[in-house]
Amino acid sequence: MDFTYTETQDMIRDTLARFLADTYDFEKRKVMIASSAGRDAGIWSALATELGMLGAPFAEEHGGLGGGALENALIMEEMGKVIAIEPYLQTVVIGGGALKAVGGAVADAVIPGIIGGEVVIGFAYAEPQGRYDLANIRTSAKADGAGYVLNGHKGVVYAAPWATHLLVTARTGGGNRERAGVELFLIDANAKGITRRDYPTVDGSQASEIYFENVAIPGEALLPGGIDLIEKIVDEATVAVCAEATGVMEKLHQGTLDYSKQRTQFGQPIGRFQVLQHRMVDMFMEVEQARSMVLMATLKLDLPSAQRKAAVSACKSKVSKGANFVGQNAIQTHGGIGITQELAIGHYFKRATIIEGHFGSADYHLDRYEQLTLAE
Amino acid sequence: MQLEFSAEELAFQQEVRTFIAENYPQELRGKQDEGDELAKEDFLAWHKVLYNKGWVAPAWPVEYGGTGWTATQRFIWSEETARADCIRLMPFGLAMVGPVIYTFGTPEQKAKFLPRILSGEDWWCQGYSEPGSGSDLASLRTMAVQDGSDYVVNGQKTWTTMAQHADWGFFLVRTDKEAKQQEGISFLLVDMKSPGITVRPIITLGGEHEVNEVWLEDVRVPVENRVYEENKGWTCAKFLLAHERTGIAGVASSKRGVDKIKSIARAEQDGDKPLIANAFFKRKIAELEIDLTALEFTELRSLAGANAGKGPGPESSLLKIKGSEIQQRLTELALEAVGHYGAPYFRGFGEGDNEHPIGPDYAHRAAPTYFNTRKTTIYGGSNEIQRNIIAKMVLGL
Numbered sequence: 001m002d003f004t005y006t007e008t009q010d011m012i013r014d015t016l017a018r019f020l021a022d023t024y025d026f027e028k029r030k031v032m033i034a035s036s037a038g039r040d041a042g043i044w045s046a047l048a049t050e051l052g053m054l055g056a057p058f059a060e061e062h063g064g065l066g067g068g069a070l071e072n073a074l075i076m077e078e079m080g081k082v083i084a085i086e087p088y089l090q091t092v093v094i095g096g097g098a099l100k101a102v103g104g105a106v107a108d109a110v111i112p113g114i115i116g117g118e119v120v121i122g123f124a125y126a127e128p129q130g131r132y133d134l135a136n137i138r139t140s141a142k143a144d145g146a147g148y149v150l151n152g153h154k155g156v157v158y159a160a161p162w163a164t165h166l167l168v169t170a171r172t173g174g175g176n177r178e179r180a181g182v183e184l185f186l187i188d189a190n191a192k193g194i195t196r197r198d199y200p201t202v203d204g205s206q207a208s209e210i211y212f213e214n215v216a217i218p219g220e221a222l223l224p225g226g227i228d229l230i231e232k233i234v235d236e237a238t239v240a241v242c243a244e245a246t247g248v249m250e251k252l253h254q255g256t257l258d259y260s261k262q263r264t265q266f267g268q269p270i271g272r273f274q275v276l277q278h279r280m281v282d283m284f285m286e287v288e289q290a291r292s293m294v295l296m297a298t299l300k301l302d303l304p305s306a307q308r309k310a311a312v313s314a315c316k317s318k319v320s321k322g323a324n325f326v327g328q329n330a331i332q333t334h335g336g337i338g339i340t341q342e343l344a345i346g347h348y349f350k351r352a353t354i355i356e357g358h359f360g361s362a363d364y365h366l367d368r369y370e371q372l373t374l375a376e
Numbered sequence: 377m378q379l380e381f382s383a384e385e386l387a388f389q390q391e392v393r394t395f396i397a398e399n400y401p402q403e404l405r406g407k408q409d410e411g412d413e414l415a416k417e418d419f420l421a422w423h424k425v426l427y428n429k430g431w432v433a434p435a436w437p438v439e440y441g442g443t444g445w446t447a448t449q450r451f452i453w454s455e456e457t458a459r460a461d462c463i464r465l466m467p468f469g470l471a472m473v474g475p476v477i478y479t480f481g482t483p484e485q486k487a488k489f490l491p492r493i494l495s496g497e498d499w500w501c502q503g504y505s506e507p508g509s510g511s512d513l514a515s516l517r518t519m520a521v522q523d524g525s526d527y528v529v530n531g532q533k534t535w536t537t538m539a540q541h542a543d544w545g546f547f548l549v550r551t552d553k554e555a556k557q558q559e560g561i562s563f564l565l566v567d568m569k570s571p572g573i574t575v576r577p578i579i580t581l582g583g584e585h586e587v588n589e590v591w592l593e594d595v596r597v598p599v600e601n602r603v604y605e606e607n608k609g610w611t612c613a614k615f616l617l618a619h620e621r622t623g624i625a626g627v628a629s630s631k632r633g634v635d636k637i638k639s640i641a642r643a644e645q646d647g648d649k650p651l652i653a654n655a656f657f658k659r660k661i662a663e664l665e666i667d668l669t670a671l672e673f674t675e676l677r678s679l680a681g682a683n684a685g686k687g688p689g690p691e692s693s694l695l696k697i698k699g700s701e702i703q704q705r706l707t708e709l710a711l712e713a714v715g716h717y718g719a720p721y722f723r724g725f726g727e728g729d730n731e732h733p734i735g736p737d738y739a740h741r742a743a744p745t746y747f748n749t750r751k752t753t754i755y756g757g758s759n760e761i762q763r764n765i766i767a768k769m770v771l772g773l
Contacts, residue, residue, distance in 0.1 A: 001385065001448045002378050003680035009377075070377060257771055277767035284766060285694050292673035299379045314666045370662045376642065376653050 003295075005070075012056055012071060016078045019051055024082035026344045029204070032085075038206040039085055039162065047086065048117025054092055055115040058100065062111040069236060073243035073298045080247025083344075083351045085205045087120050087159035093240045095121030095167050097233045098184060102223045106186065110165070122160035122189065123237075124168045124210050125230070127153065132360040134169065134230050135179050139212065141170035141222075148172070148185070148222070150193075150215040160208035161198040163189040168212075169230055182227045187217045203351040228305065235312040238359040239297045242319040245355045246290045248348050249323055252330040253283045255345045259334055276333060283329055286322035293318045310372040313365035320355075320362035327352040381448070388449055392456045399425050400462060408461065411722070411733075411740045413584065416499065416541045423465055423496040432494055433470050440478045440486070441494045447679040458628030466538060468500035469493035473546040475619055476563070476612045480604040489544075489565065503533040503547035503566065503590060504613070511761045513548070514557040514610065518592060520549040520564060526596040527551070527564065529572075532589065535755070539575045539588040542568045547592075552607050563609035565601040572596075580751070582744030583723070617757060618692055625699035627672045633706040634665050640713045640738050651713055664705050671698045690769035693762035700752035700759060707746040714739040718746075 005013075023043055032040040048054045056071040058064025065071065072093050079088060096114055099107040113119035130136035139152025150170055160166065166189045174181025193215035196208040223229065257280055260271030270276055297315035301308055327349040331338040334345055341347075356362070381389065401421040407414060426432040434450050436442030445453065457464075474493045477485055492498040509516040518531025529549055539545065545566045552560030566573075572595040578587045604612050638661065641652035651657055675695055711718045717735030722744075733740050753759045767773040 001381055001451070001676075003676060005377060257773070260773070271773045274764075274767075277771070277773050278760070278763045280771055280773065281763040281766045284771060285698065288674055288691070288694060289667075289670040289698070292670050292677055295677065296669060296673040299377065314669055317663075318666055318670055366659060366662050366666075369666065370658050373665070374638070374652060374658050374662060376650050 005074075008065065008067070009070060009074060012053070012065075012067075013074045013078060015051060016053055016075060017081070019046070020078055020082045020084060024084055026347075029083065029085075029347075033200075033204045037162070038200060041162070044086055044120070045117045047088075048115065052115075054088075054117055057092065057096060058111055058115060062108070063115050064111070069239065069298050069301050072236070072240050073294055076240045076243040077247040077294075080244035080249075080351075081251055083204065083248065083251075083348055087122075087162060089237060089240055089244070090123050090159045090163075090167075091119065091121040094123045094233055094237045095119075095165065095186070097236050098167060098186070098223055098225075098229065101229055101232065102225060106220060106223065110186070113164075119165060120159060120163045121165045121167055121186075122157045122163035122208070122210075124154035124157045124160070124166050125234070126155045126157075128155050132364045133177065134234060135182050135227055136177050137169055137171050137182055138176055139168070139170040141172050141183060141185060141217075143172065144216065146219045148217050148219070150185070150187075150212040150217060152212050154210045154212075156201075156207050157210050158201070158205055158207045160189070160196060160210060161206045165189055166194075166210070179227045182230065184223045184225065184230055185217060185221045186223055187215070187221050191215050191217065201354070203354040204347065231305070231309070234359055235308055236301055238312050238316050239294060239301060241355055241358050242290065242297065242315050243294045245319050245323050245352065246287065246294055248352045248355065249283075249287045249290055249326045252326050252345065252348045252352060253280070253287050255343075255348070256280060256283065256330045256333045259345075263335075270333075279329055279333065283326045286326050290319045290322045306372055310369055313360075313369040313372070316360060317362040317365040317369065320357070320365070323352040323356050324362075381452070385448055385452065389452050389456065392453060393460075395429065395431075396456060396460045396462060399429070400460065401425065404463065408463065409737075411737065414463065416538075419463065419466055420496050422463055426465070427495055432465070432496075433474065435471070436474065437478065440474075440490050451676070451679065454628040455631075458632045461632060464629065466499070468502050468538070468542075468546075469498060471619060472502060472616050473500050473544075473565070476546070476603060476616050479615065480563075480612050482600075484600065485565070485603065498543045499538065499541050501536050501539040501542035501545045501568070501590075503536055503545045505535045506532060507534050511758050513613070513757075514561065516548055516550060516561065518547070518549045519553070520551050520562060520597070522551075522599065523596075525599055527562075527599060527602070529564070529566070529592045529595040529597055532591050534578070534587075534589050536575075536588045536590045537586050539568070539590050540577065540585065544568055545590070546603075548609055548613055551609075555607060558610040560607055561609040561613070562606050563603045563612040564597050565603065566592075566595065566597050570595050570597070581747035583721075584744070584748060586748075618690075625671060625675050625695035626703060627668065627675055627699070630668055630699070630702050630706060631672075633703070633710075634661070634668060636738070637661060637664075637706060637709050637713060640710060643736070643738070644713055644715065657709075657713070660705075660709060664702065664709065667698070667705075668702055671695065671702060674698070690765050693757075693765045696756060697753075697759045697762050703752045704749050707742075707749040710738075711742045711746040714742045718743045 055064035056067045056075060060066045091114055099111055110119060127137060141148040141150050166187050168185045168187060169182060170185060171181050172183050193213045195211045198208045201207050260276055261269050263270050293315040297311045300311035330345055331349055337343055338345055404418050404421055431443055433441055434443045434445050434453055438444040477489050506516050520527035520529045545568050547564045547566050548561050549564055550560050551562040572593040574591040576589045577585045579585055642650050644651040646654045717739035720734040722733040722740040
C-alpha cells in the first residue's frame with residue numbers, strides 16, 4: 001500500500017496549475033464564454049502542444065506520458081479549481097478511455113490526434129427518456145451491408161458544438177432497457193444526416209441536442225465491448241468528474257473562508273461568529289472526504305466490475321451530497337452578493353450543481369451501491 | 377500510488393491472523409460472545425499475550441518497546457484485530473501517557489514507567505476533567521503547591537475512566553494561579569494509592585461503572601513525578617489530545633460494527649422479508665458504510681502524511697468528529713434493528729446465573745451500548761470543541 005504521487009504526477013499538477021492560473025482568471029473566463037464559439041480554442045491547443053497535457057493518460061507508444069486514471073484525476077481537479085470549460089472529460093477521459101480499452105487500428109488512428117489537440121470528442125449517451133440508465137436507449141444502429149445506419153435523438157451532449165468526433169451509444173438489437181444490443185460507436189461529428197441544436201449550459205459550457213437521421217457509418221466505427229465497456233468508461237468518467245468536483249469544492253470553501261474574514265457586520269468579521277465557523281468546518285470536512293473518496297475510487301477502477309461499480313457509486317453519492325452542501329453553504333455565507341453573477345463563487349456553485357447530477361445523482365448511486373453490496 | 381499489499385505485507389497479514397487465532401484468550405472470547413461486561417483481568421489477559429509477543433505498543437518508537445512497523449503494517453494490525461473481534465486495550469497507558477513520557481519525560485521517568493506500561497503491571501487513568509472544567513479544560517482548578525520535594529495537591533477530578541482499577545494517574549494541575557490559564561498548568565504522575573485520594577463511582581446510562589469522581593485532599597506527589605517543565609503541562613496535554621484523536625477514528629472496529637448490523641438485519645424479519653430488504657433501513661446502512669469508507673481513506677491519507685514526517689495535527693479533529701458520529705450511528709441502527717427486544721434490561725450474568733437473557737443474543741447489549749456510546753461525541757474534546765480547533769488551527773478563523 002502506498003499513497004505517494006510520483007514526480008511526474010507532481011509535475012503535471014504544478015505545470016497545469018500555473019498555466020490555468022494565467023489563462024483562466026475569472027474575467028478571461030467570462031469573455032471566452034460570451035464569445036461566439038463559447039470558448040477560446042487556443043487554450044486547448046496550448047494544453048496539447050505547449051504543455052503536452054492531453055497525452056497524460058496515454059501510452060508512450062501513442063506519444064503519451066504513460067499515465068492513467070490518477071493523472072486524469074489530478075488534471076480534472078485542477079480544471080475544477082478554475083471551472084475550466086475545456087472538453088478534457090469528454091475527449092481525453094471518455095473518448096480516450098474507450099479507445100485505450102479497445103486498442104487496435106482505431107486507437108492508433110485517433111489517439112495521436114487527441115494528444116495533438118486536433119480531435120475533440122462529444123459523448124452522446126443520454127436520451128430524453130433515459131435518465132441515468134445507460135441501457136435505456138432508443139437510438140438505433142441497424143446493420144446495413146458492412147456498416148450501420150443511425151437513427152435517434154441524443155440529449156445534452158456537452159462539447160458537441162466543438163467536436164470533431166462523436167462517441168455514440170446506440171442499439172443494434174434488443175428492446176429498450178435491455179443490456180444486450182447496446183453498442184458504442186465513434187463517428188465523424190459532421191457525417192451526413194446529423195443535425196444539431198446547440199445551446200449554452202447553465203455552468204458556462206456548450207452542449208447540443210443531436211438528431212441522427214439515416215446516418216450511414218462504417219462497420220469499423222463500432223468499438224467492441226457493448227454495455228460492459230460503456231459502463232466502464234462511464235465509471236471512469238464519473239470518478240473524473242468527482243475529481244473535478246473536489247477542485248470546485250475547494251474553491252467554494254476557500255472563497256467562503258476568505259470572504260468571511262473580510263466581510264464585517266455587527267462590528268466584526270463574520271468569520272468570528274461561531275455558527276459560521278462551524279459551518280465552514282463542516283464544509284472543510286466535506287471537501288476532505290470528497291478527496292478521500294476520489295482517491296479510493298480512482299485506485300479501484302481496475303478491480304472486477306462489481307467492486308469497481310460499488311466503489312464508484314460510493315464515491316459519487318458522497319461527492320454529490322458534499323458538492324450540494326458546500327455549494328449551498330458557500331452561497332448562504334456570502335449572503336446577497338452570492339446570488340449575483342458578480343463574484344466567482346456563484347459560478348463555482350453552478351458547476352458544482354451540475355456535477356451533482358452528472359452520471360447519476362446521489363440517490364441513483366446509492367441504489368446501485370445497495371444492489372451490489374446489500375443483497376438479502 | 378496503489379492499494380494492493382506487497383508480498384511482504386501479505387505475509388505479515390497472514391502472520392497476524394495466525395497469531396490471533398492461536399493466542400487470543402479463549403475465556404475472553406467466551407465472555408464477549410455472551411455480551412458480558414469485561415473486567416480488568418480480561419483486558420490484562422490480552423494485554424499480556426501481546427506484551428509477551430512484543431506487539432503491545434505498535435505505535436511506539438522501537439527504542440522504547442515499539443514494533444518498528446510501517447504505517448501499512450499498523451493498518452493491517454488494526455484491521456486484523458478488529459476483524460477477529462479482539463478487544464481494544466485500554467488507551468490510558470499505551471496510547472496516552474506512554475507517548476507523553478517518552479516524548480517529554482526525563483530518563484528516570486522513562487526507565488521507571490515505560491516498561492511497566494508495556495507489561496501491563498501499571499494500570500493508568502486520566503485526571504483531566506473537573507466538575508467546572510469540561511470543554512473549557514484550561515479553567516481547571518485542582519491546585520498543586522510545592523512543599524519541599526513534593527507537590528501537595530488538592531481538588532476534584534471527574535469522568536475518570538477506570539480510576540477504580542488504576543495504579544497510577546496522569547493529572548493536569550494548576551501550579552501558577554496568576555499566570556494565564558494555559559500557562560499555569562503542570563502534568564503530574566500520581567500514585568493512585570497515595571493517602572488523600574478517594575475514588576467514587578459514577579454509573580452511566582447503560583448501567584456501567586466506567587467512570588469515577590476522584591477527590592484529592594493534601595495528596596503528596598514527588599516533584600520528580602512532574603513531566604516536562606513546571607507550568608508547561610498544557611504542551612503535554614495538547615500533544616496527548618492530538619494522539620488521542622487519531623485513535624478515536626476507530627475505523628477497523630466500526631467496519632466490524634457494520635458487519636454486525638448487516639447480520640442482525642438479515643436475521644430480523646420485517647413482514648415477509650428480512651429487515652435488510654427494507655428500503656429505508658438499507659439506505660441507512662449504505663450511507664453509513666459509505667461514510668465509513670470516506671473516513672477510512674481520510675485516515676489513510678493522514679497516515680501517509682504522518683509517514684512523510686508530518687505528525688498528527690489539527691486535521692485529526694476531523695477523524696474524531698466523523699469517527700465518533702459513525703460509532704453512534706452504528707449503535708443507533710443496532711438498537712433500531714432489534715425492535716422490541718431493545719427494551720429488556722439485562723444485568724449480565726452474576727455468579728451462578730444460568731438463565732438465558734430475554735430475546736436474541738445480539739439484542740441484549742443494543743440499548744446499553746447505544747446509551748453508553750453517546751459519550752463518543754463528548755469525550756476527548758467534544759465535537760463542538762473539535763470544530764473550534766479546526767476553525768482556529770486549520771482555517772485560520
